[in-house]
Amino acid sequence: MPTETLDLQRAVEQFLFREARLMDTNDYKGWLELWADEGMYWIPCNADDADPHHNVAIVYENRGQIEDRVWRLSGLHAHAQRPKSRLTRVVSNVEVEAGADGTVVAHSAFVLCEIRKNEAHFWAGRNMHVLERDGDDFRIVLKKVMLTNNDTVMPNMTFIV
């Protein structure tokens, strides 16, 4: 692979790993800073390709709604996150390709262990990030999380995935 491609791959991976750490440590403010102003956060429900314009999603939020989410989680009355989930996730299988308008599209997979109230939940899925360049860094324009279990019954998943 050309050096330039490897550098991009490495930079995207480092961004995804940083995002994973911020989510794992419930650092909501730090995570919010990764988002572009026009960012969309999408977790489809029932099927990975369920169009949010005819189908319910688990999350389909613009930047303002993401801010609401973070604001709520940062307060004292998000009972479903009191106590907070303790999280460890591994992000891997990162593939990077060029997107439209100079963006970068990153495909990745994750496995996530959630511990809350002495119960362990195992989550997994695939991500698609559309990233815009911001100097040497990136901002998230679209994050789509395709949960492996998005068609099954699920407990509260109010932590950041």
Next chain:
Amino acid sequence: MLTQQVEALCRPDDWAAQFIRGDRVNSEIYTSPAIFEREMQKIFYATWLYLAHESEIPKPGDFVSRTIGRQPVIIVRGDDGVCRAVMNRCRHRGALICEVDRGNQSHFRCFYHGWTYDNTGTLVHIPKDDAYPDDFDRESLGLTPLPQLDSYRGFIFGTVNPNAVPLRDHLGLAAAKFDYMIDASPTGELLLDAGTHKTSFRGNWKFVGMDGYHPPVVHQSAFEIFRRNAAKENPNVDSAVAQAPRKTMNDSPLAVSRDLLHGHAMLDVIPHRISERDFHLEATRHMPGGKEYIEAMYAAYGPERGGDLIAIGGDPHLGVWPNLQMINQHVRMVVPVAVDRTDVYLFPARLGGVTDEFNDIRLRKHEEFYGPAGFGQPDDTEIFERNTDGLQAVVNPWIDISRGRNREYVDRDGSIVGKIPDEVPQRAQMREWARQMSAS
């Protein structure tokens, strides 16, 4: 106000009386596996259950798989256009003949030995069928129909009890309340075709009730978000209308909790919402697709009733005993799995005859509050789980559901009425629970 005496939750000689003292209930009814087993027999195998909505299976061959208690059942529209419910069990050795949630099939094939049924339930193929005795009657070996199936305005109900009272008698006063949700559509069509939120919590199915007392506490964070956003949204809304002082539901004499008998209950805020019709119309007018919606509703129902229906917002806030709720934009099915495990399926309803953008907003509003990652419902289920854990302390096992007993009254239609935060719906649920669990 009428002042007829409201009856006790159960009679002294009922089986259930051991768990009910006045308006106190022994929490064992939420934690005992033996009582859960009795509920399967006395409630889930005795009375009508909500199974599906016709809009989930509009075309021949469409089906959904559901459960009645623990019994797997398929609700399927046959190639003849008729909607049926059949037990999801091969007539040969009893394996499931359908292993998926929903789909469209001309046939159901059992992948044990290959017996195959068409989508009307008729047995159409037995591999190597030359080896059966003369008295083998394949005509009688179609899929077993559910003993009773009926529907009300698109809502399909069924029961394994051939002697259950007619559906309409079971629904009683609740039937007319369905209309508030259905008639939010100018064409009278609910479309439960937007997918399903399948949620689950560690707790008893009876926790999922109508409760007007908890929102300010459990949903404080969601209400704060609504307040924050109310200022930001709809900059064009007539500020005089938007900022006029509004009574809270708790204070309004036009908002009540209502025991509709037979275990059904609602938080009846309909007169309250109608009293604020101008506010709701103004807010609706500024929603994407809102003007078109108002026009369509006026054309369908006239400005008077159309305006009322818009104000009501399609929300009967109705619980239909024992497993159906109709709340805001969604239809909810409660699935008891074990004494301490409940699945709750949420089906957001799109409206027929409105613009896509208007329906999209309904979906977004639904998932934002009720979805598994939402701002509201996960806090409810968190509290249900805390309830499950708290109820393990049985030194004093009694819980109290007497709130508002001093001010409830019997309305003209026989329903029992209290204020929104009163425990009228809890007593409605418990009264029917006691009756069914005590039945011989």
